[in-house]
Amino acid sequence: MGTAAVVGVGHTQFGQRSDMTLAELAWHAIKEALQDAGITQRDVDYVVTSNVGGWSSEPLPAILVNEYSGLGDVGVMRVEAACASGSAAIRAAYNAVASREAEIALAVGVEKMTESPTLQAVELLGRAGNFFWEFEQFGLTFPAYYALYATAYINQYGAKEEDLAAVAVKNHFYGSLNSLAHFQKKISIEDVMSSRYIAWPLKLYDCSPITDGAAAVVIASEDMARKLTDTPVWIRGIGVASDTSNLSRRQNFLGLASTVKAADEAYRKAGIDKTEAVRRLDLAEVHDCFTIAEILAYEDLGFVGRGEGYALAREGETYKGGLIPVNLDGGLKAKGHPIGATGVSMAVEAVKQLRQQNAKARQADIKNGYALTHNVGGTGHYAYVTIYSLNRPTQS
């Protein structure tokens, strides 16, 4: 396999985007990514579009986006790995370039969740597990899936609901500094604790919102990347794994096994010792669809040991300046979670952080030049961990 780097990124405003269609929204992210890379549509050899859909009207979004964006007759497909679809798109685009099938590939993530009423979105999200044995008979909701993990975790390790709330407070703090975030208001522990229960023990402010948005990244081969930019951001390792469709077929509810496996693979490919991850990484973007998910991620990604994740949140160690800065863009929690766009949005943020292009208050100190993104589909059903770096791989 050859090497590949991100050379262009684009990201729309996240929020309720009733001002734009799916194709319009995607195009705005694509346009920015092409301009950032200094290329035109003609330079793109392959496109992968991430969109989960169901709540939006267009059933064939990938080809619609290609047409609207003037991408011509280039090859394209839509990928789906639930909330990890965006990272799946990046992996497919990366593989096209690294295998030398393409010189330049484009990964696009787009979701229009508010084309349906909130009730329908909740209904469809609840079906995003095992439909027949979980939803049809027992009415699971997306928060309920993660609440099952939260209950087990709290019971096992003695974490408090306030510790989960600390994750929401941090991510809303960084959301307040991110002009592209859905929510740009700071909140307090009391705000979280006094919000209503959605799926006990998770409350409204423990949950990411229903959001529209798009993001795009341009991935280029080494030769092409060197021609296009002085600061290519290399994709150093992608780990991918999965877990059972039925939650009941899992051994425990204290962590996501798929994340552990994906992380191990990504660290190995990037040459990072998992036990030293917090010292090697300048920042991490983790999948905080719910506050408990971020705490599980701290442990599954090896930032701390089992049962220690909640203390990291409680002590503020994942703010800038702490043990490892996590979700300096506000995360899914405050930036928003437009399902198919989320993984691509994480990549955009990782690249901008490594290039030091963010407002100072939420710009991580870049010392080693490594950033990690962690993108989970469903309740650990799919997991992608990707490591980006300013440092080129030493061997291909």
Place this chain on the structure above:
Amino acid sequence: MESKEKIEKMVADWLKMVEELMKESGLPIVPDPKTSDPVWVDVRELRLRYLIPVKRIRKFFEGLAEGKLYVTKCPAKNIYYFPPQADCPACMDENIVWDEISGNGKLLTYTVVNVKPYSFAHHSNYVIAIARMSEGFNILSWMSVDDLSKIHVGMDVKLVVKRREPEGFFTYYLEPA
């Protein structure tokens, strides 16, 4: 959470407003209720109801109707399958056997669903639980309990078959043992 009837009335009222506006303007374009952006209201409603094959695990449902709970088991690999399945991907065979479930287990985790999907909006808040059965496999279902403070992780639970009302189909519930 609003009741199903209330939600249905809200939707019907809103669609009526759309219709009125359309009569005037000749276009199904209305302001978005939250942002006021002009949006085209889809005039082709899509209704979905799936037909799900159960032929190969029919015994499970026949058992429910008799008040019994079955799990499938691969005798070659000694693996239990719950939810039941007719194929064993471990031995590549479909030579599974049907075992009656003991019904005794321990609670692994649970949640109370406060905000329900629309298709469950007619139910009051329900407890979803996962228990490990004495055979070693887990079951996810609703847990019937009169007092939420009586539920705790690790407690003994038992499985029972009951009708889910008002839908009227037989299904399984966990209960304190």
